[in-house]
Amino acid sequence: MHKDRPLALVTGASGEIGRAISLKLAASGHDLIIHYCQNKVGAEELKMLIESMFDCKCTLLQADFSDYEHTQKKIDALKNLVIDVIIHNSGQPSFGLFQEETEEEMRRQMAISLTVPSLITKACLPKMIAQKKGKIVVITSIWGLSGSACEVTYSMVKGGQNAFVKALAKEVALSGINVNAVAPGAIHTRMLSDYSEEEIDALREDIPAGRLGKPEEVAELVTFLVSEKAAYINGQIISVNGAWYC
Numbered sequence: 001m002h003k004d005r006p007l008a009l010v011t012g013a014s015g016e017i018g019r020a021i022s023l024k025l026a027a028s029g030h031d032l033i034i035h036y037c038q039n040k041v042g043a044e045e046l047k048m049l050i051e052s053m054f055d056c057k058c059t060l061l062q063a064d065f066s067d068y069e070h071t072q073k074k075i076d077a078l079k080n081l082v083i084d085v086i087i088h089n090s091g092q093p094s095f096g097l098f099q100e101e102t103e104e105e106m107r108r109q110m111a112i113s114l115t116v117p118s119l120i121t122k123a124c125l126p127k128m129i130a131q132k133k134g135k136i137v138v139i140t141s142i143w144g145l146s147g148s149a150c151e152v153t154y155s156m157v158k159g160g161q162n163a164f165v166k167a168l169a170k171e172v173a174l175s176g177i178n179v180n181a182v183a184p185g186a187i188h189t190r191m192l193s194d195y196s197e198e199e200i201d202a203l204r205e206d207i208p209a210g211r212l213g214k215p216e217e218v219a220e221l222v223t224f225l226v227s228e229k230a231a232y233i234n235g236q237i238i239s240v241n242g243a244w245y246c
Contacts, residue, residue, distance in 0.1 A: 008085035014039035016189040020219035098152035113157035134177040135226040169235030185241025209242030
């Protein structure tokens, strides 16, 4: 890693939003650790792209956040690094009636979105506190603010992330650490791949802006929040949603 470049960890970096965030952070002067779960090809392609375009170091981190024992050793290894920026972007949708949701799926959602992100943060916080600076951004969801029928567990864990952000920001603000969340609305990613064309069209009509959001629009806000321009923004949940459910 370049000693004069801040180091950012981006989880879920092989997805569209994580990829866009990683590229923006590399462009703004960060070295990167990009995490992926299964999409090794996508992560390797992103690493090569970043290192070919920008004068930065990019390291891959594979971990299945739903497997706590598998992940714990990799979290412990993060304690040896000075990570300046954490972008918690990992997450997976969960559709269906709540009464039909399995306990296994509920535990999986909580591990991916709550347990592991909080443990990663806990591992990195001591060095952030010691150097009196750090930026943490959690990519939550509009459903963590308003809730969604047939996505009750997903709404629950995203709402939990929002509460985590607000509470942690109050605890670490005096140490010069900013903790915020970006809550995307309907963004053009693979998460909408289960929707039919008719459903996508209906969704667009329901959004006052008349379109889906772009991953790059989420990445722009994240990049601002980890910059010094946003030094006094802390404990906030900012939704990128085209005035949908605002």
